[in-house]
Amino acid sequence: MPVLCSGTMERRWVPLLLLLVPWLPGLHPCLLCFGPPIQWARLCREIARSSQKDSQHQHCLEALAEAAVPLAPVTVGSGQSEALRKIIMDALHLLEKQKDKKPFEVSLQEAIQTIWVKLSQLEQAPACIPPCGHQPAARVFQCATCRLVDCQFPVDCPVQDVWVHEDEAITLHCDVPFAVPPELQVTWMFAKDIRTQDLALFEELQRGIGEPPSLTVQDPTLGTIACRLGAASETLARKYFYLNVSGGSVEAEQGLQARFRAVLRWPRGRAPLHLTTSLQLGLVLGFVGLVLLLLLLL
Numbered sequence: 001m002p003v004l005c006s007g008t009m010e011r012r013w014v015p016l017l018l019l020l021v022p023w024l025p026g027l028h029p030c031l032l033c034f035g036p037p038i039q040w041a042r043l044c045r046e047i048a049r050s051s052q053k054d055s056q057h058q059h060c061l062e063a064l065a066e067a068a069v070p071l072a073p074v075t076v077g078s079g080q081s082e083a084l085r086k087i088i089m090d091a092l093h094l095l096e097k098q099k100d101k102k103p104f105e106v107s108l109q110e111a112i113q114t115i116w117v118k119l120s121q122l123e124q125a126p127a128c129i130p131p132c133g134h135q136p137a138a139r140v141f142q143c144a145t146c147r148l149v150d151c152q153f154p155v156d157c158p159v160q161d162v163w164v165h166e167d168e169a170i171t172l173h174c175d176v177p178f179a180v181p182p183e184l185q186v187t188w189m190f191a192k193d194i195r196t197q198d199l200a201l202f203e204e205l206q207r208g209i210g211e212p213p214s215l216t217v218q219d220p221t222l223g224t225i226a227c228r229l230g231a232a233s234e235t236l237a238r239k240y241f242y243l244n245v246s247g248g249s250v251e252a253e254q255g256l257q258a259r260f261r262a263v264l265r266w267p268r269g270r271a272p273l274h275l276t277t278s279l280q281l282g283l284v285l286g287f288v289g290l291v292l293l294l295l296l297l298l
């Protein structure tokens with residue numbers, strides 16, 4: 001059935017609602033999410049009036065609350081919440097239309113039946129894919145709370161260990177297993193020597209827009225490379241790759257950071273940084289300075 005009826009969040013809510021409903025006749029999960037609650041109360045008042053029995057009013061509210069309980073665990077994709085509203089409002093209008101024609105219990109049964117049939121025709125939101133990332137496509141509308149709910153995962157993905165030889169080029173991918181909007185910004189960062197997720201320790205290497213977002217490192221240096229998918233203010237995920245570089249001494253590897261060469265593949269992005277070019281420029285300038293110093297001393 002395209003409607004999610006399980007999930008830890010929803011399951012936690014059901015017992016709570018079962019407890020609350022008898023005491024709060026105004027609380028109808030899902031039914032109450034749409035349309036003013038007063039509209040439901042008015043429906044029951046009118047039914048009581050037409051039946052000429054005051055007890056009928058309370059009975060109607062209780063029947064509504066009871067009918068609503070099975071709807072509590074329902075969630076629909078956030079894009080379907082308008083469709084859900086229409087389903088619920090149609091049910092309310094059906095009840096209003098039939099209030100003088102059929103016993104309330106009968107038309108309520110029909111209305112709820114219709115709600116379930118229509119719910120089963122709604123498109124399902126993709127499931128949340130663990131363990132990390134903000135997943136906008138998987139956002140759902142939750143009947144139990146009348147709210148849109150996101151996957152409860154951190155934006156930071158666990159660090160992946162990558163064993164690589166210092167002479168070996170390596171390509172890292174900033175892809176995620178869930179749907180993301182096109183033209184996302186991707187930022188690559190590097191934290192020298194350490195295995196970390198502390199953003200304060202990273203230096204930005206490269207920023208661009210590209211698909212698939214990947215980074216090829218020619219001379220891997222010990223440390224953590226991170227990528228951020230999405231702008232800083234609306235990050236979808238951050239991935240971390242610890243490059244555990246073997247071969248050569250640690251001291252030599254640490255010295256390599258200066259000549260860290262990132263050759264980037266951006267089909268539609270900006271040109272990569274040329275760290276080696278700036279290093280060469282630095283060497284040339286240093287040499288010129290030395291020559292000038294020698295000339296002055298002579």
Ligand SMILES: *[C@@H]1O[C@H](CO)[C@@H](O)[C@H](O)[C@H]1NC(C)=O
Binds near residue numbers: 161195244
């Ligand atoms: C790097 O790899 C070596 C050899 O497999 C291992 O002993 C070491 O613990 C690793 N370093 C980290 C920080 O994981």
